[in-house]
Every structure is written in structure tokens, then in C-alpha cells.
Amino acid sequence: MNKLNILIAASEVVPFAKTGGLADVVGALPKALRALGHDVRVVMPRYYGVDREKYALTPLEGSLGVPMGTTGEVWCGVYEGKLPNSDVSIYFIEHEEFFGRAGLYEEGGFGYSDNDVRFIFFSRAVMQLAKKLHFHPDVIHANDWHTAALPLMLNTQYAYDSDFAHTGSLLTIHNLEHQGRFSKGAMEVLDVGWEHFNAYELEEYDGINLLKGGIVHADVISTVSRKYAQEIRTAEFGCGLNTLLDIESAKLHGILNGVDYDEWSPAVDPFIAQKFDVGDMSGKGICKTALQRLFHLPQRNEVPVIGLVGRLAEQKGIELLSHAIWRLLEMDIQIVMLGAGEKWAEHYFSDIAAKHTEKFGCFIGYRNDLAHQIEAGSDLFLMPSLFEPCGLNQIYSLRYGTLPIVRATGGLDDTIENYQNDSLHGTGFKFYDRTVDALVNTVGWAVHTWYNDSKGFDAMRTNGMSKRYDWMGAAQEYETLYYQIKEGRKGQ
Ligand code: ADP
Ligand code: GLC
Numbered sequence: 448m449n450k451l452n453i454l455i456a457a458s459e460v461v462p463f464a465k466t467g468g469l470a471d472v473v474g475a476l477p478k479a480l481r482a483l484g485h486d487v488r489v490v491m492p493r494y495y496g497v498d499r500e501k502y503a504l505t506p507l508e509g510s511l512g513v514p515m516g517t518t519g520e521v522w523c524g525v526y527e528g529k530l531p532n533s534d535v536s537i538y539f540i541e542h543e544e545f546f547g548r549a550g551l552y553e554e555g556g557f558g559y560s561d562n563d564v565r566f567i568f569f570s571r572a573v574m575q576l577a578k579k580l581h582f583h584p585d586v587i588h589a590n591d592w593h594t595a596a597l598p599l600m601l602n603t604q605y606a607y608d609s610d611f612a613h614t615g616s617l618l619t620i621h622n623l624e625h626q627g628r629f630s631k632g633a634m635e636v637l638d639v640g641w642e643h644f645n646a647y648e649l650e651e652y653d654g655i656n657l658l659k660g661g662i663v664h665a666d667v668i669s670t671v672s673r674k675y676a677q678e679i680r681t682a683e684f685g686c687g688l689n690t691l692l693d694i695e696s697a698k699l700h701g702i703l704n705g706v707d708y709d710e711w712s713p714a715v716d717p718f719i720a721q722k723f724d725v726g727d728m729s730g731k732g733i734c735k736t737a738l739q740r741l742f743h744l745p746q747r748n749e750v751p752v753i754g755l756v757g758r759l760a761e762q763k764g765i766e767l768l769s770h771a772i773w774r775l776l777e778m779d780i781q782i783v784m785l786g787a788g789e790k791w792a793e794h795y796f797s798d799i800a801a802k803h804t805e806k807f808g809c810f811i812g813y814r815n816d817l818a819h820q821i822e823a824g825s826d827l828f829l830m831p832s833l834f835e836p837c838g839l840n841q842i843y844s845l846r847y848g849t850l851p852i853v854r855a856t857g858g859l860d861d862t863i864e865n866y867q868n869d870s871l872h873g874t875g876f877k878f879y880d881r882t883v884d885a886l887v888n889t890v891g892w893a894v895h896t897w898y899n900d901s902k903g904f905d906a907m908r909t910n911g912m913s914k915r916y917d918w919m920g921a922a923q924e925y926e927t928l929y930y931q932i933k934e935g936r937k938g939q
Contacts, residue, residue: 451485451929453477454584456573458566458593459551460489462531463497463539466551467758468704468839469590469621472671475707478533479922488582490573492546492565493526493539504528504539511540511579513572514604515564516638523572525579532709538580540572556790563629566657567637570596578610586929588617592627595661596637599649602664603639615932617925618665620658622836623679623686624762627657651687662691666932669700669925671837672858676701684834702925703861704837705918711822711843718819723848725912731823731848738824741817742783742808751897752781753890754825754849756818756840759788759796764831764854769795770883771831771890776806778894783825784809785817822847827893831878831886835859841875845911850904851875852893854886862916866896871906874914 459465461474477487497504504526513521524541540546545565552558559565573594577584589597598616605611633655634644644650649660662668670676678684680693692699709715713731714724720737723730732748739746753775757763769792775782776799784796784807793811800809810817818840822828828844830853837858841851845862853859855877866873876896878889896904 448930451585451926451933452583453480453485453487453586453588453929454490454573454577454582455487455588455590456490456570456594456597457590458491458569460491460530460537463491463502463537464494464551468837471707471839472621472704473590474530475705475918476922476925477535478530479705479918480925481533481535482919483922483926485926487535488580489530489535489537490576491537491539492569493524493541494551495547495549497539499526502528507538507579509579511572511575513568513575514638515568515571515636517635521568525576538576540569540576542568542572545569563627563633563655563657564636566593566627567596567633570594570600573597574600574605574611578608581610583610583612584614585933586615586617588619588925589661589665590619591621592625592658592661595627595657597661598664598666599639599643599660603643613933613936615666615936616664617667617669617928617932618661620662620668620670620679620836622762623658623670623684623688624834626659626686626688628654629657630654659688659691662688662695665698666935667698667700667928668692668695669702669928671701672703672861673701674861675834675836675857678834678857700928702921702928703858703916704839704842705921706839706842706846706916708846708915708917711819711846713823713847716819716823718816719823720820723823725848725909728848728908734820734823735826736824738783738820739781741820742810743804744781744783744808745805747781750779750781751826751894752783752824753827753829753852754821754844755782755784755786755829756821757786757830759786759792761789762833762835764833764886765789765792767831767833767881767883767886768829771886772796772799772807774883774887775890776803778891780806780890780894782807783821785812785814785821787811787813822849825849826897827852827890829890830854830859832856832859833881838862842916845874845914848908848912850893850907850911852889853877854881855879864910866903866907868896868900868903871903872910873907874911875907
């Protein structure tokens with residue numbers, strides 16, 4: 448098979464900028480694709496927080512002109528660096544006004560009011576950069592609404608550009624909830640022509656929906672688990688786009704995310720108190736004690752510790768949890784929580800933690816080292832998500848011998864096998880209903896297993912720790928889609 452030129456664009460990439468799993472994915476997938484022999488280039492914005500010196504970024508010569516419709520041409524700089532431990536080039540679009548800010552998308556809970564212009568600009572800059580580099584992609588791989596304009600741009604402004612004569616597009620939806628909905632004024636900078644402002648392509652309630660335009664124009668669409676690829680075709684999960692996704696289902700695929708085991712493995716993790724692995728689990732107890740100490744909880748080895756790490760957002764089931772927590776705290780357990788997000792939840796959970804110091808530790812903020820320590824030191828890991836396109840924490844948990852308790856949705860359902868105590872099969876505990884009762888009862892089941900069925904608990908630990916969701920497998924599935932896209936374009 449011919450090696451491919453792949454251009455991946457995203458709004459966040461580990462280690463440079465991250466608010467969620469999208470960054471983990473785009474930090475890891477390109478390296479696996481590179482290992483398969485492809486020429487992969489990544490592009491992201493140069494936010495204020497991306498340290499040019501720390502990452503040894505070097506400026507590309509000259510500046511990049513980006514046509515912005517009625518605004519005219521906007522000029523920007525480009526920096527080049529490498530994804531850590533690889534020779535994959537990553538380019539940073541530098542524009543002080545758009546990206547020289549503290550946040551990626553928002554500050555203090557308020558989204559930037561010019562997010563439409565910022566990410567339309569970024570997408571157009573990606574196209575212009577490919578030209579400047581004389582890089583002729585076989586596939587442009589866009590991710591989420593921020594870069595969803597790319598397939599549309601490819602089919603309009605660049606449709607007859609010989610630099611993109613053999614280029615197709617893939618749009619990966621990491622989260623359908625965020626669609627890039629803006630007022631129709633954005634059409635002026637998007638500059639693809641008002642004929643694309645119609646109910647089938649970009650228009651929605653007299654505004655524009657960038658993700659919708661991307662879904663229509665991408666050659667292929669993917670989501671980050673098979674289950675979520677099915678779910679989003681239904682009204683319950685489709686966020687208003689289910690009918691369109693159902694119509695486009697022939698080009699919709701589900702590829703489960705991988706995990707970077709160089710970063711998330713108790714055998715090599717530099718953040719944890721003591722390394723451990725299946726053969727010798729003694730380190731896990733040391734990590735548990737260290738975690739209890741960190742959260743000022745009683746250092747009791749016999750009590751199960753339940754970890755929670757994630758954005759405090761509706762998606763993650765925090766409302767359910769806010770009702771369930773009182774009943775959970777009646778059990779003989781400890782809970783440690785790390786999260787940031789909705790203000791009410793930050794206050795609510797820290798207030799409860801302040802009053803239940805024996806049982807509940809809560810850290811509001813973003814701390815990667817603490818996320819690792821919770822994975823390593825907890826016995827159980829709770830993810831009561833209302834929906835979860837893939838979810839990474841439950842996969843990390845498996846590797847750390849921390850049994851996930853999950854709601855059976857999206858990637859959570861695809862990655863966790865329910866415990867079967869008669870056969871000792873399974874890797875965690877699942878519940879189906881979006882109810883407080885289901886959540887509490889399933890935590891109760893897990894806690895009961897901890898106290899009364901250590902054989903089953905240990906067997907599940909071993910089952911989970913032996914599973915591998917590595918990037919190479921996922922990269923091969925993406926590779927298959929890329930070839931399919933290339934073939935499809937040839938026929939046009
Ligand atoms: P999502 O992308 O919806 O937030 P994922 O499970 O795919 O959910 O990815 C979340 C990633 O962000 C994980 O790597 C997780 O460890 C990390 N994370 C989330 N919240 C925090 C936090 N408060 N501190 C540190 N890491 C966090
Ligand atoms: C999104 C989803 C999450 C997924 C991540 C990476 O943020 O909410 O489930 O794991 O993207 O694909």
C-alpha cells in the first residue's frame with residue numbers, strides 16, 4: 448500500500464494544550480500513524496499558554512496569508528515543533544488577537560464571543576499552511592466543530608486547487624454536544640458562498656452550524672466508539688443532528704480511542720508513590736495510603752476508595768451524583784474527587800467534602816499528577832456519564848487495577864464488561880438507567896463485592912490489567928478509512 452500524507456487539525460493537543468480527551472487523542476494517534484510509515488503533520492493554534500521555548504518551537508520563515516471573506520486577508524505566524532518522542536511535525540498558528548489569551552475557548556465560564564471567527568480563521572489557516580509547505584495531503588483529518596469547516600472549505604474554496612486535487616476528508620466527532628452554532632454573520636468570514644447557507648448544509652434556525660456543514664461535506668465521518676456511532680443516530684443522543692447522521696450512516700464509523708501506555712501505566716508512572724503491575728500488586732496498597740494521606744482521609748486499607756476524575760459537566764452525570772452522594776456517604780467507603788467545571792458543582796461537592804472529612808476528599812482544579820495518583824490509589828472508579836463518546840479514564844482505570852463503575856453508554860459500554868460472579872468474568876460494574884437508584888445500587892454492588900468477594904474482585908483486577916487498548920490497533924482502523932477516502936476521491 449502507498450504511504451499516505453495525512454494532515455490532522457485540532458484545537459488541542461497533548462502536551463501543548465488540553466481541556467479533555469480530544470487532546471490526548473491528537474497527541475497520540477499521529478505517532479501511531481507515523482509508526483505505520485505515513486507522513487503525518489498536525490496543526491493547532493498557538494495559545495498563549497504554549498511555551499515556545501520549553502517546546503523548542505521554531506518560526507517558519509515568512510508569514511501566512513489567510514483570506515477571511517469580507518474581513519480581507521489576515522496574516523499570521525507559524526511555529527514548528529515535534530510531538531514529544533517522535534519526528535512528527537506539529538505546526539502552531541500564531542495570531543495574537545485570536546489566540547493570545549488565557550483560555551482555549553472560554554474564561555471564567557464564558558465562551559469567547561468571537562469563537563466563530565477564531566476557529567474559521569484557524570481552519571482556513573490550516574488549508575493555507577498546507578499550500579505554503581507544499582504538503583499535498585491525501586486526507587485532511589478534522590476533529591470536532593472547531594475544525595469542521597475544513598471538509599467544507601476543501602469542497603468549495605479549494606475544490607479546483609491543484610494542491611488539493613487528490614485530497615479527501617475525515618471528520619471525527621469526539622463530542623456531538625458541541626456543534627459550533629453561531630449567528631449567520633459568520634458566513635461573511637467563512638466565505639464559502641451564501642448558496643451553502645441552506646437547511647441541508649450550514650443553516651440551522653437562521654444561524655450556522657459548523658459541525659453540520661462538516662458532517663455533510665466530509666467524505667467519511669467517525670466517532671470514538673462503535674456504540675456512540677449508533678447512539679448518535681437516535682433522538683436521545685443525536686443533539687438535533689440524529690436525522691442527518693442517520694441519513695449519512697453509510698459513511699459513519701466508530702473507532703475506539705487508544706491509550707498511551709507510556710503515560711498511563713502503573714509499571715512506569717513517575718507520578719505515583721510506588722510502581723506496580725499484575726505480577727506484584729504490593730505497590731497499589733502504598734499508592735492507596737499515599738492517596739488517603741493526600742486527601743487527609745483516614746489511612747484505612749480495608750475500606751474501598753472510589754475515585755472520580757473529570758470535567759464537572761452535565762455530560763459526566765454530576766447531577767445524578769449530586770443526589771446520589773448522600774446515600775453513597777452512608778456506606779463504609781471513601782470517595783476522592785478531582786474535577787473542575789460548572790461552578791455550582793465545584794461549590795456543591797467541595798462543601799460536602801468539607802463536612803465529611805472522614806469519607807470524602809475533593810480537589811477542584813486541573814492536576815495531571817493527581818489524576819494519575821487517583822487512578823493508582825483507588826480501588827474503584829466511578830463514571831456515571833449521561834453520554835460518553837469514548838471516555839479515557841475508565842480505560843486508564845483498567846490498567847491500574849481500579850475497577851470502573853460506569854453507566855452503560857458509548858465507549859463506557861464498549862470497554863467495560865459487567866462482572867459475572869459465577870464465572871469470575873468481567874472488568875467492572877455497569878448500570879443502565881439514568882437514575883439515582885441505579886447509580887447507588889451499582890456502587891452498592893461493587894462495594895459489596897469488595898467486602899465479601901475478594902476472589903472475584905482480584906480476578907477482575909487481573910482481567911482489566913491484562914487488557915490493552917493501544918493506539919496501534921486504532922491507527923490501523925483509521926488507516927483503513929484513509930485508504931477508503933483516497934479510493935473514493937479517485938473515482939470522482
Ligand atoms: P472528556 O474528553 O469528555 O473530558 P475523557 O475521559 O475522554 O473525557 O478525557 C478526559 C481527560 O482529561 C483524561 O485524560 C483525564 O484524566 C483528564 N482530566 C479531566 N479532568 C481533569 C482534571 N480536573 N485534572 C486532571 N486531569 C483531568
Ligand atoms: C470527548 C468525549 C470523550 C472522548 C474524548 C476523546 O471529549 O467527551 O468521551 O473520550 O472526546 O475522543
